[in-house]
Amino acid sequence: MVRPYAVTRGRTKGRRRLELEALVSSVAPGGKQQRVLTPEYQAIVTLCRSVRSVAEISALIRMPLGVVRVLVGDMADEGLVKVHEPALAEGPSELNLLERVLSGLRRL
Numbered sequence: 001m002v003r004p005y006a007v008t009r010g011r012t013k014g015r016r017r018l019e020l021e022a023l024v025s026s027v028a029p030g031g032k033q034q035r036v037l038t039p040e041y042q043a044i045v046t047l048c049r050s051v052r053s054v055a056e057i058s059a060l061i062r063m064p065l066g067v068v069r070v071l072v073g074d075m076a077d078e079g080l081v082k083v084h085e086p087a088l089a090e091g092p093s094e095l096n097l098l099e100r101v102l103s104g105l106r107r108l
Helices: 031-035 039-047 054-061 065-078 094-107
Strands: 023-026 081-084
Touching (some): 023 039, 039 054, 065 081
């Protein structure tokens, strides 16, 4: 068993800031590229064949949210996944997050 933060080489923050509700979808990699992916990358690529939020990915692969944010950010930089960021208001706050969740629920 590998400690979650060993997967990110000790990094706790990625190059990009990903919100909990940011949606992630897989970009179809070539067959050869699929074999060289780490097990974590493979799990994320497989899950994201259907669009998933960063929070969902974290829950489904049972890894801490911080680790998933770093992995997804790295994968987006490598062109393995596409991140669809939500439109944000002024700045992050608990009220702002709740308003975005409510807005998303209304769209369902």
